[in-house]
Amino acid sequence: METDWIWGLLGGGLIGMGGAVYLLGNGRIMGASGILGGLVDGSGRQAAAEKLVFLAGVILFPLILRSVFSVQGSTHLTSNVSVIIAAGLLVGVGTRIANGCTSGHGVCGISRLSLRGLVATVFYILAGVLTLALFRHVLGVI
Amino acid sequence: MRLFFAILAGGLFGTGLYISGMTDTTKVQGWLDILGHWDPTLAFVMGGAIIPMFFAWRLTKGRTPLAGGNFPAQPRPELDHRLIIGSVMFGMGWGLAGLCPGPVIASIGYNGWEGALFMVTMLAGMLAAPKFGVQLDRLAAKA
Numbered sequence: 296m297e298t299d300w301i302w303g304l305l306g307g308g309l310i311g312m313g314g315a316v317y318l319l320g321n322g323r324i325m326g327a328s329g330i331l332g333g334l335v336d337g338s339g340r341q342a343a344a345e346k347l348v349f350l351a352g353v354i355l356f357p358l359i360l361r362s363v364f365s366v367q368g369s370t371h372l373t374s375n376v377s378v379i380i381a382a383g384l385l386v387g388v389g390t391r392i393a394n395g396c397t398s399g400h401g402v403c404g405i406s407r408l409s410l411r412g413l414v415a416t417v418f419y420i421l422a423g424v425l426t427l428a429l430f431r432h433v434l435g436v437i
Numbered sequence: 438m439r440l441f442f443a444i445l446a447g448g449l450f451g452t453g454l455y456i457s458g459m460t461d462t463t464k465v466q467g468w469l470d471i472l473g474h475w476d477p478t479l480a481f482v483m484g485g486a487i488i489p490m491f492f493a494w495r496l497t498k499g500r501t502p503l504a505g506g507n508f509p510a511q512p513r514p515e516l517d518h519r520l521i522i523g524s525v526m527f528g529m530g531w532g533l534a535g536l537c538p539g540p541v542i543a544s545i546g547y548n549g550w551e552g553a554l555f556m557v558t559m560l561a562g563m564l565a566a567p568k569f570g571v572q573l574d575r576l577a578a579k580a
Contacts, residue, residue, distance in 0.1 A: 299458060303478040306457020307485020310539075313449030314486065315493035320442030322502030324509055325450060327539035332563040345443040350542060352447020357455035358546040370544050371463045371535075372551045378533055383555045385530030387562020390538055392570050393523025397537045398450075400524070401483060406490035410514045415524040422528025423469040430533060432472050437533060 314403055321345060326399025327353075328390035336391075378437060389419075439504045451543045457482045460544040462535025469532050518577040519570060 314325040333339015404412015467476025
């Protein structure tokens with residue numbers, strides 16, 4: 296749709312402001328995989344309360360928006376169990392090994408002109424493009 | 438104070454992911470689908486997010502966080518095997534399902550059993566990552 300890019304820019308601005316609040320307020324990098332992964336594997340349990348509160352905000356605000364504006368937008372997530380399991384494992388292992396995902400390396404890394412953030416982003420986008428091309432256009436499974 | 442900043446940041450992050458369409462896997466896969474019907478929205482989201490963060494990083498110079506403590510140190514610009522292999526694995530999973538960790542969390546409340554299964558396997562992957570990383574380091578040391 297023609298207005299999608301406006302919502303993208305606006306939503307992106309909110310994401311960036313969230314990152315700015317987390318950085319300037321608490322002195323932390325707003326990386327989804329780092330915050331969640333650190334709580335799960337125990338490496339980031341210091342300041343667990345603020346991380347849990349952060350995650351609660353991430354989960355609750357979209358739910359509130361959905362009920363207030365009664366939007367029922369679908370996430371169009373596949374129901375193919377093998378694809379979900381493979382993708383979930385790859386995202387979980389990959390983001391922790393690389394120490395960041397779209398928010399940590401992409402948003403917070405590139406904005407501080409970090410070479411690591413930029414290189415990570417180039418590689419995960421390239422891998423995503425090739426994987427999608429293979430599984431959608433060659434194998435036709437997604 | 439720390440909890441207030443945390444809920445505010447989380448709320449902005451969740452709201453931004455939601456209204457930008459990044460919890461919709463068709464929009465994310467549309468951005469990666471350069472051979473099909475390409476969707477540029479994700480570039481606008483990234484650009485829109487990087488702009489306020491760029492100024493936030495500039496504001497950290499010569500200051501300390503409002504709630505105390507210190508700002509994160511500049512990481513050493515090391516491009517090691519972990520960064521590359523991890524990012525490639527993440528990108529493969531991202532392309533397969535159209536979900537990255539932020540949107541998985543943001544959509545967990547309304548993403549059905551599929552979203553829950555993704556979350557469980559992603560957490561399992563995160564738990565397995567430290568051991569996997571050690572094996573990876575061994576391979577890299579041999580290579």
